[in-house]
Amino acid sequence: MNQNPFSGEFPIGRFSGQCASCNQPLRPGQVYYAVIWQQDDQYVRKDFDETCWQDTPADALGAWRAKVPVPQAKSRPRRVPARLLMSVFERLGETDGAAPHKLRFVLALLLLRRRLLKLQGTDTQAGCQVWHMRRVGDDATFDVVSPTLSQQDTDELAQELADLLAGLDQEAESV
Numbered sequence: 001m002n003q004n005p006f007s008g009e010f011p012i013g014r015f016s017g018q019c020a021s022c023n024q025p026l027r028p029g030q031v032y033y034a035v036i037w038q039q040d041d042q043y044v045r046k047d048f049d050e051t052c053w054q055d056t057p058a059d060a061l062g063a064w065r066a067k068v069p070v071p072q073a074k075s076r077p078r079r080v081p082a083r084l085l086m087s088v089f090e091r092l093g094e095t096d097g098a099a100p101h102k103l104r105f106v107l108a109l110l111l112l113r114r115r116l117l118k119l120q121g122t123d124t125q126a127g128c129q130v131w132h133m134r135r136v137g138d139d140a141t142f143d144v145v146s147p148t149l150s151q152q153d154t155d156e157l158a159q160e161l162a163d164l165l166a167g168l169d170q171e172a173e174s175v
Contacts, residue, residue: 012036013045015068020046028070035063080165082116086135088164093142101145103164106157108133108144117142 018025019032026032031050036043037060056063089111092104108131111117120132120141129146149157 012043016045016047017068018047019049019052021048021052024049026068028068030068031065032068033063033065036061082114085111085114086116089142093144098147102147102149102153102157103160105144105147106161108142110161122146 015034016026026047026049033048033050033053034045035048035057036045037057038044043061085107089104089107092100092107095101108117112119112133116136117133118136120134122129122131124130131144131146133142133144134140135142147153
């Protein structure tokens with residue numbers, strides 16, 4: 001075998017998921033033993049259930065005890081309550097400056113997607129496209145300027161909105 005022992009590159013098999021002795025599956029949280037042997041020009045790994053394990057074989061290069069990882073449940077992001085989103089959307093409409101209006105536009109897209117706002121139409125005012133929206137459930141209307149967004153603007157706004165929504169989510173928990 002022409003492996004440089006100091007290169008850090010040894011082609012060793014991964015966790016097999018079953019006992020090499022009894023062929024039973026190794027389940028999450030279960031203790032198992034892994035053993036590595038050299039056979040010809042290859043390294044061979046075998047995993048053993050704790051009940052099938054006897055002792056480290058004399059010809060093994062190494063062995064270790066481990067636990068089969070327990071898969072983590074994917075945490076679903078919690079939905080921020082609609083009333084909080086609408087409140088932030090309305091407050092952003094009362095502020096001056098390009099940054100709040102860009103964030104308001106992105107938030108309007110989120111509210112459209114969540115069907116809390118409905119697009120009534122668009123037109124051009126002073127060279128800018130304006131979206132006319134109506135809040136679902138009442139007759140409140142909103143005009144939102146559609147800004148020209150660069151990729152950098154989009155990335156920054158996505159992060160700003162994520163931070164804002166995370167803060168709103170924490171605020172909703174404490175209320």
